[in-house]
Amino acid sequence: MSERRKPYPFDEFEPKWQAIWQERQLFHVPNPGEKGFDHSKSKFYVLDMFPYPSGAGLHVGHPEGYTATDIIARYKRMRGLNVLHPMGWDAFGLPAEQYAIKSGQHPAITTRENVAKFKNQLKRIGFSYDWQREINTTDPRYYKWTQWIFLQIYNSWFNPATNKAEPISTYRGKNPDEVRLAYVADVPVNWCPELGTVLANEEVVDGKSEVGGFPVVRRPMRQWMLRITAYAERLLDELDGLDWPQGIKLLQRNWIGKSEGAEIDFKIDKSDQKIRVFTTRPDTLYGGTFLVLAPEHSLVDLIVTEEQWPAVREYRERTARKSELERVDLSKDKTGVFTGAYAINPANNKNIPIWIADYVLIGYGTGAIGGVPAHDERDLEFAKKFDLPVVIVVQPAGNEPAMGFIGEGVAVNSPMIDGLTSADAKRKITAWLEERGQGKRAINYKLRDWLFSRQRYWGEPFPIIWEDGSHRSLDESELPLVPPPLEDYKPIGTGEPPLSKAKDWIRYSEKATRETNVMPQWAGSCWYYLRFCDPNNDQRFVGEQAEHYWMGGVKPGGVDLYVGGTEHAVLHLLYARFWQKVLFDRGYVSKPEPFQRLVNQGIILGEDNQKMSKSRGNIVNPDDVIDLYGADAFRCYEMFMGPFEQMKPWSMRGVEGVSRFLARVWRLLMAENQRGDWELSAKIKETDASKPQQKITHAAIKKVTEDVESFSFNTAISQMMIFVNAFTGAEAIPLSSIRVFLILLSPFAPHIASELWETLNGKFTDARGDITQQSWPVYDQQLLAEEEVEIVLQINGKVRDRMKLPIGITNEEMKSAALVNPKIQERIAGKTVRKVIVVPQKLVNLVV
RNA sequence: GCCAGGGUGGCGAAAUUGGCAGACGCGCCAGACUUAGGAUCUGGUGGAGAAAUCCUUAGGGGUUCGAGUCCCCUCCCUGGCACCA
Numbered sequence: 001m002s003e004r005r006k007p008y009p010f011d012e013f014e015p016k017w018q019a020i021w022q023e024r025q026l027f028h029v030p031n032p033g034e035k036g037f038d039h040s041k042s043k044f045y046v047l048d049m050f051p052y053p054s055g056a057g058l059h060v061g062h063p064e065g066y067t068a069t070d071i072i073a074r075y076k077r078m079r080g081l082n083v084l085h086p087m088g089w090d091a092f093g094l095p096a097e098q099y100a101i102k103s104g105q106h107p108a109i110t111t112r113e114n115v116a117k118f119k120n121q122l123k124r125i126g127f128s129y130d131w132q133r134e135i136n137t138t139d140p141r142y143y144k145w146t147q148w149i150f151l152q153i154y155n156s157w158f159n160p161a162t163n164k165a166e167p168i169s170t171y172r173g174k175n176p177d178e179v180r181l182a183y184v185a186d187v188p189v190n191w192c193p194e195l196g197t198v199l200a201n202e203e204v205v206d207g208k209s210e211v212g213g214f215p216v217v218r219r220p221m222r223q224w225m226l227r228i229t230a231y232a233e234r235l236l237d238e239l240d241g242l243d244w245p246q247g248i249k250l251l252q253r254n255w256i257g258k259s260e261g262a263e264i265d266f267k268i269d270k271s272d273q274k275i276r277v278f279t280t281r282p283d284t285l286y287g288g289t290f291l292v293l294a295p296e297h298s299l300v301d302l303i304v305t306e307e308q309w310p311a312v313r314e315y316r317e318r319t320a321r322k323s324e325l326e327r328v329d330l331s332k333d334k335t336g337v338f339t340g341a342y343a344i345n346p347a348n349n350k351n352i353p354i355w356i357a358d359y360v361l362i363g364y365g366t367g368a369i370g371g372v373p374a375h376d377e378r379d380l381e382f383a384k385k386f387d388l389p390v391v392i393v394v395q396p397a398g399n400e401p402a403m404g405f406i407g408e409g410v411a412v413n414s415p416m417i418d419g420l421t422s423a424d425a426k427r428k429i430t431a432w433l434e435e436r437g438q439g440k441r442a443i444n445y446k447l448r449d450w451l452f453s454r455q456r457y458w459g460e461p462f463p464i465i466w467e468d469g470s471h472r473s474l475d476e477s478e479l480p481l482v483p484p485p486l487e488d489y490k491p492i493g494t495g496e497p498p499l500s501k502a503k504d505w506i507r508y509s510e511k512a513t514r515e516t517n518v519m520p521q522w523a524g525s526c527w528y529y530l531r532f533c534d535p536n537n538d539q540r541f542v543g544e545q546a547e548h549y550w551m552g553g554v555k556p557g558g559v560d561l562y563v564g565g566t567e568h569a570v571l572h573l574l575y576a577r578f579w580q581k582v583l584f585d586r587g588y589v590s591k592p593e594p595f596q597r598l599v600n601q602g603i604i605l606g607e608d609n610q611k612m613s614k615s616r617g618n619i620v621n622p623d624d625v626i627d628l629y630g631a632d633a634f635r636c637y638e639m640f641m642g643p644f645e646q647m648k649p650w651s652m653r654g655v656e657g658v659s660r661f662l663a664r665v666w667r668l669l670m671a672e673n674q675r676g677d678w679e680l681s682a683k684i685k686e687t688d689a690s691k692p693q694q695k696i697t698h699a700a701i702k703k704v705t706e707d708v709e710s711f712s713f714n715t716a717i718s719q720m721m722i723f724v725n726a727f728t729g730a731e732a733i734p735l736s737s738i739r740v741f742l743i744l745l746s747p748f749a750p751h752i753a754s755e756l757w758e759t760l761n762g763k764f765t766d767a768r769g770d771i772t773q774q775s776w777p778v779y780d781q782q783l784l785a786e787e788e789v790e791i792v793l794q795i796n797g798k799v800r801d802r803m804k805l806p807i808g809i810t811n812e813e814m815k816s817a818a819l820v821n822p823k824i825q826e827r828i829a830g831k832t833v834r835k836v837i838v839v840p841q842k843l844v845n846l847v848v
Numbered sequence: 849g850c851c852a853g854g855g856u857g858g859c860g861a862a863a864u865u866g867g868c869a870g871a872c873g874c875g876c877c878a879g880a881c882u883u884a885g886g887a888u889c890u891g892g893u894g895g896a897g898a899a900a901u902c903c904u905u906a907g908g909g910g911u912u913c914g915a916g917u918c919c920c921c922u923c924c925c926u927g928g929c930a931c932c933a
Contacts, residue, residue, distance in 0.1 A: 007887080247852050251928060254851075259932075279933060292933095328931070357931095364932045371933095377849095378931050446932055566927075603926095640873070642860060646853095647926070654860065657873050667888090715862070718872035725872090729889080792868050797914035799868055837913050843867050847913045 007663035008670075009678065010630030013755040018126055020754075026772055027073075027128040029082055031534060031546045037082075044081040045550050046073050047529055047595075049564025049572070050088045052521075053114035054095055058121045059612060060620045060638070060650060065563040065601040067635045068644060068713065070127045072561060074747035075708050077128075078776040084550050085128060086532040088135035089115050093521045094195070094211055097458035100489045107458040107489075111138055121622060126631045126750055128772075133535045137524030138458075142531065144480030145541035146523050147463045151473050153582055154182040154464070158230035165230075165585035177470070181227045181582060182452065184471060188296075188362075189451060191219040196491025197455040198223060200520060200571075207328070218320075221495055224453035224462065224517060228578045232256050232445040234592075235577055241556040243597040245645075251569045257446025262430045263366065264439040266291055266343040269351055273302055275343055278365030278444055281375065282433070283425035285347040286414035287393035288370040289383070291354045292336065294362035295319045303354060305340025312337050312356060319358045327358055334359055334382045345370075346438045347416070347429070357382060365444050375406055394422065450575065452520060455497040457489045459518030467512040483518070525572055526579040529559050529594055541588070548590050557596030558589075566600045573598070599711055604641070605649040612650075620650050632749035633659035639713035639748060658717075662752055664724050665745065669738065669756050680759050681733075686766070689734040694783045696726045697737045701779035704744045713748070720745055735764055740777045793818050794845040795827055811838040818844040 021027060030037040046069050051062055066087075073085040089111075096107035096114075115136065122129070135142055156165040157179040168176050177183065190199040194214035198221060203210045228235075236256050239249045261280035268274060275291060293300055295316045304312050315337040319327070326332075336357030343354050352371075359378055360369050373383035373390040383390055392402045396409040408422035416432065417425040433439030453462070461481045463474040474481060484505035489498055499516040500506065506513045527541070534546035551558025573595070580594040605611060606618025613619070625634045637658040642648040671681040689697065700723045707716035723741055727733055739760065746753035750772070757771035767774070786807055791814060793801045801823040805814065815836050818824055828848055835847040 245853095247928085250852065254929060257929095257932065261933085277933080281933080334931085359931045359933095361932065369933045376933070378933075381931090444932080569928080640860085648860070651860065651874075653874050657860095661873080663888095714860090715872080718862075721872055790868080794867085794914075797867090797912090802868070835913060837867090839867055843914090845867080845913055 007659060008630075008666035008752070010632060010662075010751065014124075014126065014631050014751040017751045017754045018123060021126075021128070022123075022131075025132070026770070027085065028130045028132050029084055031543070032549045033545055041080055041082045043084065043550055043552065044073075044076045044561075045084040045529075045559045046076065046561045047085075047532070047559050047563070048087065049562070049568060050090050050525070050528060051118065052090045052093050052095075053111065053118045055099070055110070055114055056614075057114075057117050058622050060622055060625070061565075061601075061604045061612070063122075063125055063622055063634070064604060064638050064644075065565070066122070066127055067125070067638045068599075068601065068711065069561065069563050070635075071639070071708060071713065071747040073128055074750065074772070075776065077772070078743070078747075078774060080775065084133075084532065085130060086133040086135075086535075087122065087127070087129040087131070088133075088528060088532065089118070089137065090521070090525050090528070091115065091136050091138040092459050092524055094456070094458075097456060097489055100458070104487075106485070108138065111136075124626055124631060125622065125635060128750070133532050135528060135531050135535050137528065140480040140482055141536075141538065143460045143524065145531065146460050146519070146527070147479050147481060148476060148541055149527055149579065149583065150182065150460075150519070150523070151463055151476065152586055152588070153226060153579075154180055154473055156181045156582060156586060158227060163234070165582050167586070181230065183225055183227065184222060185225050185449075186220055186222050187225065187451070188218045189221045189223055190216045191221065191495065192216045193493070196493055196495075198451065198453070198495075200451045200522075203571075207326075219495075223451055224515075226450040226452045226578070228450045228574075229445060229447055231578055231581055232258065232447050234581060235447075235574065238556065238577075238581075238593060242593060242595070243555075243557075244595075245598065245600060248566070248569045248573070248598060248600065252574060255447065255570045255574065258443060259445075260441070260443050262426075262433065262439050263442040264346065264370065264433060266346065266370070268303055268354070269342040269344055271303060271341070273299060275299060275354070275368050276366045277368045277370045278442060279370055279372075281372065281422070281426070282429045282439070283411055283414075283417060283420075283422045284372040284375050284393050285345065285370070285429055286411075287372040287374050287391045288345050288347070288352065289373060289389045289391055290352050290371040291343050292360045292369050292371055292379075292382070293339075293354065293356045294360040294367040295356045295358055296362040297356070297367045299368075300339065300356055303339055303341040308338060308340035312339060315356065322358070334378070334385050336382060336386065338386075346433065346436070347414070353388070355382075355386070363448065364446065374403055377404065377406060380404055450578075452523075453517035454520050455491060455495060456518050457483065457486060457498040459520065460523055461499065461518055462515040464515040465508045465512045466515060467509075471515070481514075522572060522575050526576045527583070529562075529576070530583075530589065551589065551591050553596075555596045556591060557593040558591040559595045561597045561599065562595040563599050563601060565603070569600075600645055602642075602644065602646040602648055604638075605647060607650050607652065609649045625652075625655060629655050629659040630662075630751070632752045633662055636662065636717055636748050640717045642714055644711045644713060661717075661721055661724065662749060664728060665749075665752060666756070668724060668727055668733065669759065680763055683731065683733045684735055684738060684760070684763075685732045686735045686764065687732055689737045693727070693730075693734060693737055696723055697740055698779040698783045700744055701740065701777050702784065705776070705779070708747070717748065720748075735760070735766065739767060742771060743774050743777055746771045746774075789841050791817070791841075792843040793821055793824055794843060795824065796847060797845060800824060800827060807841070809841070811840055814838050814840075814844050818846065 048066050048069050073083050076083045091111045096110045099110050100107045155168045157168050157171050159166045168180060171179055190204045192199055192209045192214050195209055199209055204216050207216055208214060209216055236253060236258060239252060259280050262282040263276050263278050265274045265276050336355045339354045339356060341354045342351040345352050371379040373379040374392045375394050391413060393413050394405060394409045395402055395412045396405045411417040411420050411425040417428050430441055461483050463479060463481050464471050484502035486502060491498055497516040508514050530542045533550040534543040537543050576594050581592055583589045584592045608618050610616055610618060633655060637655040640658050669681055669684060670678045673679050700719050703719040704716045742753045742757050754771050788804045789807050790802050791805050792799055801821055805817060815838055831848040833846050833848055837845040
C-alpha cells in the first residue's frame with residue numbers, strides 16, 4: 001500500500017524552517033546594553049503561564065495559549081516592537097517526587113527528561129520563543145534567587161503607617177519576629193496523611209487534596225507562613241488598574257473577601273472576661289439573643305460551668321474528629337452545646353446564653369458571633385433547633401415578612417435607633433459602642449495568611465537555620481542552599497519532612513540546624529516573569545536595567561500580555577501579585593503589579609465533548625496531529641476551533657479542514673511539474689491587482705489586524721480563507737496581493753508562509769529577506785469602499801426586497817427609490833404609509 | 849444556596865451603535881475531471897411547503913418602525929465560592 005500523499009510537503013519544510021530559526025537565533029531579543037539591542041523600538045512582553053513538565057508530555061490544551069501568544073509575538077515583531085517571548089519550566093512538584101519514591105530515581109533526572117520531551121514538542125510546533133532565556137525553577141541558579149526573595153520577605157515587615165513593606169530593621173517594637181512577612185506559627189493546618197504533607201487552603205478542595213483527591217484533616221503544626229493578609233487591601237484595590245477579565249477580578253475579590261462591620265465586646269455575666277464578636281450588622285444588636293463561640297475558642301475553658309463541662313468536652317472532641325468535609329456539610333443539622341455561661345447584650349443589658357457550635361469558625365473574625373436569629377438564616381436555624389428566643393429588629397421596606405429577613409430595612413424594637421435605615425443604624429450603634437469602649441468599626445477578610453512550608457523533598461529548601469529554638473536567616477553568600485541527596489524520598493509520616501533524614505546536611509554548626517521544610521510549588525512561579533528579563537544574571541535576581549525596560553511602561557503591570565488557564569485565577573495570580581508588591585515596596589522592581597493584561601484560554605474537550613482524561617481515552621497528542629497534518633495546520637486549527645476563551649471540543653475533521661485550507665494556499669502559489677515536483681506557479685505575476693482583488697486584500701489586512709489585537713483568531717482565519725477562495729481560480733495572481741497575504745498568514749502558519757515567501761524571492765526581486773523580517777501591512781480605507789450599497793427594503797420590519805444604489809445616496813433618495821420599487825408597491829397598494837424609517841446607506845422600513 | 853459566564857443549522861461557529869440571522873469551516877447532496885477517489889475543482893445546503901409564502905437565535909412575556917443583541921420571568925449547561933457572621 002502506498003503512503004497517503006501529503007497535500008503539501010509540510011514534512012519537508014517545517015523542520016527546515018525550525019532549524020533555520022534556531023541557527024540564526026531569529027527570535028532572540030537582546031537586553032538593553034547588549035549587542036544588537038535596538039533603542040528605537042518600544043517593548044512588548046508577552047508571556048505564557050509556564051508548564052509543569054509532566055511525564056505525560058504536552059496535550060493539545062497547552063499549545064492553545066502558546067499558539068495565541070506566538071501569533072501575537074510574531075505580529076508585534078512585524079509591527080516593529082522589541083518582543084520578549086520566553087518559555088521555561090515550573091519543575092518543582094509532586095509527581096517527580098512520587099516517581100522518585102517509587103523508583104529511587106532522583107527527581108532532577110526525571111525532571112531533566114521531561115523537560116527535554118516538552119521542549120522537543122514545543123519546538124515541533126514552531127513557537128518563536130527566545131530559547132536563550134529558558135529557565136527552570138529547579139535549577140540552583142534559579143532557586144538561589146527564589147531563596148533570596150524569601151529572605152527579603154523574611155527581613156521585611158508591613159508598616160501600617162506607610163501601608164508598605166519596610167526592612168525589618170526599621171521596626172521599633174521589641175520582637176521583630178512578631179511582624180516579619182515570613183513567620184513561624186503553630187496553626188491548625190490541612191494535613192494530608194496520604195501525601196505526607198501539609199497543604200495550603202487553596203490546595204484543599206471539598207475536604208480533599210487537590211492533587212490526588214486524598215482526605216485532609218485539621219491538625220495543629222509548626223509552620224512557615226507568609227503575611228499576605230497585610231496586603232489584602234492593596235491586592236483588592238490595585239485590581240482596578242489591570243486589564244483582566246472581570247470574572248477573574250471578581251474571583252480574587254471574593255477570595256480576599258472583604259467585609260466591613262464592627263467588633264463588639266460582650267461582658268460575661270459574673271466574670272471579668274469579655275467576648276469579642278465580629279458582625280457586619282451592628283444595627284441588629286438588639287436582636288442578639290445568644291452568643292456562639294467556635295468550639296476551639298480559647299475562652300471556652302474559662303467560662304464553661306461545672307455542670308456543662310462534660311457536654312462541652314464531648315462536643316469539642318466530636319468536632320475535632322470530624323473531617324473538614326463533614327464539618328462544612330451544609331445539609332446537616334446545626335449542632336451545639338450550651339456552656340452554662342451568660343453574656344450581657346450591651347444594647348439592652350439583657351443576659352443572653354453563650355453556646356458553642358461548629359457552624360462558627362475559629363479562623364474567621366474573632367471566632368465568635370452574636371446570634372441574631374430573626375435576621376440571619378444560620379442563627380435562625382440554630383435558634384429553632386435549640387429553642388432560643390427570636391426578636392425582630394429590622395422591618396423590610398416591602399411586604400416581605402420580617403422574620404428571617406436578612407436584607408437592609410428600618411430598625412424596630414431597638415430604642416436607640418428605631419426608625420433609622422440599616423445604614424444609619426449601623427453608624428449610630430457603632431459610634432455609641434465606640435464612645436463606651438465596647439466596640440469599634442472593623443474590617444475582616446476571608447483571605448488567610450499563606451501557609452508556605454511543605455513536608456516534601458522536591459522543593460526549595462528554606463535559607464533558615466535554627467538555634468536555641470529561634471530562627472535566623474542564612475547569609476546571602478550562602479545561597480543557593482541545595483537540598484542533600486537522599487536514598488529514600490518517602491515522607492516519614494509523622495509530619496517530619498524527608499529532609500530531616502539527611503543528618504549531615506541538617507547540622508549547620510555545633511549548635512545550629514537547618515530548617516527541613518521546603519517551599520511550596522508556587523514559590524518558583526511567583527517571580528519567574530522577572531527572571532525572564534535577565535535569566536543569566538548571577539549578581540542579582542534580575543538586572544535593574546533589564547527589569548526597568550521589559551517591565552516598564554505607563555500601566556501598573558509590567559508584563560503586557562499574560563495568557564493561561566483560569567485554574568490559576570486565585571492561587572498563582574494572587575501569590576505572584578503579593579511577591580511583586582513586596583519587591584516593589586522594597587525598591588527592587590519598578591511596578592506594583594506583575595501582569596497588565598490577562599487572557600484566559602478555554603479548555604479543550606475531547607471529541608466526545610468530555611474533559612480529556614487518560615481514563616476516558618480521549619486525549620489528543622499534538623505529535624500525532626503534527627505527523628498527519630503538520631505544525632501549521634495544528635496551530636491554525638487550535639485557533640480556528642472557536643472563540644479563544646471558550647470551552648470547545650476537539651475535532652480531527654476540523655483539523656483536516658484547516659489543513660485543506662493551507663493546501664489551497666500552497667497550490668495558489670505552487671504547481672506540480674511533469675516530474676511531480678512542486679514549483680512556483682506561472683500564475684504569479686507582477687501585475688496590478690484588480691479592484692475586487694485589492695478590495696479583498698485590504699479587507700483581509702483590516703480584519704486580520706483587528707482580530708489579532710482582540711484575540712479573535714478564528715475570524716481572522718475565516719477572512720484569510722475568504723481571500724484564498726477569491727483568488728483560487730484566478731488566471732493571474734498579482735505578486736503584491738499574495739505577498740501581503742503571506743505576511744498576514746505568517747504569524748498563524750509561519751512555516752508555510754516562510755517557505756512560499758522564499759520561493760517567491762527565488763524568482764522576484766521586489767522584496768528582500770525572510771518573511772519574519774517584513775513589516776505588517778497597513779490597509780487603505782479607500783480601497784475598501786464600495787461603489788454601490790445594497791439597501792434593504794422592509795415593510796413593518798420584514799425584509800421584502802433589496803436594491804443596489806450608488807454610494808452616497810441621500811435618505812430622501814433612498815425613500816423615493818423604495819416607494820417606487822415594484823415589490824414594495826405591490827405590497828403597499830391600498831394602504832397608507834404611516835411612517836418611513838431610513839437608516840443611511842443601509843435600510844428603508846415602511847410602516848403601514 | 850450565592851456569584852460569574854454561556855444556550856444560534858446535523859456539528860464547530862459568525863453577526864460595530866438594536867438594522868439582510870447563519871460569514872468561514874466540517875458534514876451532507878449534485879456535477880466536473882478520473883482506471884480509481886477518502887485527491888482536486890464547481891455548485892447547492894436552517895426548517896416547512898409544489899409554489900407564493902410562512903416559521904426560525906433555550907422557553908415565555910415586554911420595549912421598539914425593527915430584537916440573537918435591550919428589560920422582566922422561567923428552564924438548562926459550565927466554572928467558582930460555599931455555615932465567612
